[in-house]
Amino acid sequence: VLQAALERCGGAGLKILQGRPNPVAYLKEALKIEAGKKDDIICVSLDSPYPSEADLLVNNIVEAFVSSSPGGNRSTAREILKTLRSEKARQAEELTANFQAMEEFKRANGIISLADGKGSIMAQRLGELSAALTVAEVEAILAKAEYDAARAMMNDPGRMRYFAEQGSRSHLAQAGPDDAELAAAINQMQLQLVALKRQRTEGHPAVQALQAQLARARQRQAKADKKFAENHLALCAQRLSAAQQKQGEIRAALVDQQKQAEQMDARLARCALLEAAFKRSLRMNELLDSRISEVALASDVGPMFIRVLEEASSGDEPTRPNRPHAAAMALGLGLILGVMLALLAARLDHRIHSAADVPAVLGLPLLGAVPTIRRRRSLQSGAQTVLMDPASPAAEAYRDIRTAVCFGVREGQVKTLLVTSAQAGDGKTTLVSNLGIAMAQAAQRTLILDADLRNPMQHEVFDVACEPGLTGLLAGTAGLQDAIRFSGVERLDVLPCGAAPDRPAEMLHSPAFRQMLAELSGRYDRIVIDSPPVVSVTDSRILGAICEVTVLVLRAEKSTHPVAQQAIEDLLDVGARLLGAVINAVPRGNRRYGRYSQYGYRRSHRRKASAPSE
Structure with missing residues (x-):
């Protein structure tokens, strides 16, 4: 959010950020965000010797947060969560069936327990392949969910803009030099428009001309966002194909291992197969539970509405230095120091001071x-x-x-x-x-x-x-x-x-x-x-x-x-x-x-x- 806000307002040209190698780290430390204890009101403030720049930064941070919160990340998370829960229900049924089959076979054949992986190389190999297949299936499910979310994003310009901003700063894709120049130009025009509106009215020709220029730049940016979304969809398709291919290869190896296990003692081999299937189903359920918890924490099930109650504006009185507070602190520190010096002098003074x-x-x-x-x-x-x-x-x-x-x-x-x-x-x-x-x-x-x-x-x-x-x-x-x-x-x-x-x-x-x-x-x-x-x-x-x-x-x-x-x-x-x-x-x-x-x-x-x- 902070990086998006800096790009919106052209943070490199602000006096408040000059001489700071890491503006995002500075804003994380200097920005004050307070949430109400009895209401849902969030107050955002920033102390700075440049009031107008502080107003611009805080307003852009709030706009970046509003644009990112209700958009594509929540919708994508809900779609992924829906897919994971559907798969979890199916895997739970498979786990129950595998457990019942294993227990019935053990009771029917009088088998108390099967040797662990250390005692049977065949059982250990089956267990490893089962675990690898479980991981591959989870990766394929996630790749499928990501592909479905990317395909649904193609019809939502707002989500495409959000993914374009996030993807340009991550490993998913790299924005070209034209995209970076276009984003910088839009930020510069926004700054110019804010400064011009302070001097001219809304209907002034210069203001209208700059607004038209900004609209054309945003159209070009929308085309670039669509192209980025198409590239992202192709990348998701490649990942899905690779995950499905890996899943098929591991399943084939597991089938081959199962055929080899069938040549062993029939009852032990059958019990090993049932136990491997049960463990694989159990591991699959655990992974799905963990993934569902992670996605659910990052998503709000219901809609969240954010409304800006009041835009940032500089106060009439400076916030620092707080002279009464500084005077009180100096008085308190002086009193403490005086008491400590008196105690030290009394401790070092060994003279006789009283009859006692x-x-x-x-x-x-x-x-x-x-x-x-x-x-x-x-x-x-x-x-x-x-x-x-x-x-x-x-x-x-x-x-x-x-x-x-x-x-x-x-x-x-x-x-x-x-x-x-x-x-x-x-x-x-x-x-x-x-x-x-x-x-x-x-x-x-x-x-x-x-x-x-x-x-x-x-x-x-x-x-x-x-x-x-x-x-x-x-x-x-x-x-x-x-x-x-x-x-x-x-x-x-x-x-x-x-x-x-x-x-x-x-x-x-x-x-x-x-x-x-x-x-x-x-x-x-x-x-x-x-x-x-x-x-x-x-x-x-x-x-x-x-x-x-x-x-x-x-x-x-x-x-x-x-x-x-x-x-x-x-x-x-x-x-x-x-x-x-x-x-x-x-x-x-x-x-x-x-x-x-x-x-x-x-x-x-x-x-x-x-x-x-x-």
Whole structure:
């Protein structure tokens, strides 16, 4: 249909098809055909930047479909179907007769079954000839039906035109150069007539002259169609003759084979003949059933009426691009991409973002969370927040941590408390000084021991002399009375680091350090030890094995799960008892850290308490 439509409208000269090597394939993809679900209306449309050419193409496609649908193919199919059904009825009767004869012969002669083709060469030969004869008879029936249809077509010009168009593109016949030129000329005149009618009226001399010229061309085409039909009829006659000749030859061979079979045992030979006849009839019926089904699918038994309700015409508004649809698609794709990027970022981000990460991911109890300290003017202001700004949220957080530590260990049984971190900069030194002050304010004799021999800070926090300190005490150059300094806070002393040693790990692992720690435990209620980060050096693991409990400090939005997990494993490997974890520098107002990030009510309480003194 598409090829016929292209020939009707001269598709080679259309701009819409320029640069397309296969116009039919393009139309198959670009053409939109929609059938109504509740009616028999078919809508045909084509999107193109050339509206007038799209109208011409769609109208010619519809005309080609209308001309081909009710014409010769349906009539021919009905005639072939009629012939096949008549032959099928006759073959069904023959099949029944052959079956009854075979069964009666077997019952009368006591034959249960005959050997198959592999066991009897004669029976196999008979079967092959019977099958070949069946195929030859079907081919002869089809050739006869085709010949009858071609002969009936000679009196129908419309069917001759259809067969001429179809035959020129198939192997049935080849149109000569004159026929091709005539078809191209008619197509060109049709295009010219369509263009001329847009500019002139129907009665204009130029229009009438072109119409007369087109009529003469179509008369010549009708003569050519008749000649094609005559050639097609002769070709069908040749095929019928060849099929009948082939059928006769195979039948003669089958008769000769049957004569040879008669020379065998009479009963077996007779049974073989009957079985071969039955199988041939059965095969014949199967082939006829298959052919009838194929022809019936390609034919409508009743008449089909097609009427064009509305000719193709271009719309006033362009169909593409659909800006609202494109905007919606872009918005949807952007949203999906944003969600995917957010999920990817969350999956690749291993930082600690909430209080729930500590027990869920690290498996440690959360002792507390310290909010970010604002307006940190000096090292002492942050490291002594509990003393200098006792009503601040940070100071309240340190007191909560002191409470958690005291309730986490039995009073009098645990005195040495190691505070360490996974990495440098997590805030362990600040926690040690504030926790020591909070314990001292709770009437506990407390000592802060600065065991960070690589980067000591506690002497700067409390503004005391660093030497002789811990290293002088372990080296034997000073005693406890000379090394320990008063912090300025009641019940709180500080043992600073002292001079930096060459081998700090060996010094902490020495028996002298254990003996000193045992002696200090007898003097103080709590000993809070500041140590280097766990992942960086081995000092913290040595201290973790010596001290009774260990607290791990993590920094919010900085410490990562893998590094924290590695620090926990390193401490557990040496037998350290992990009491829990503290999250430092929590952003204010971040609800993911729960109540630890909000202490605003403390300030209002302070203002109310000071009101009477004013």
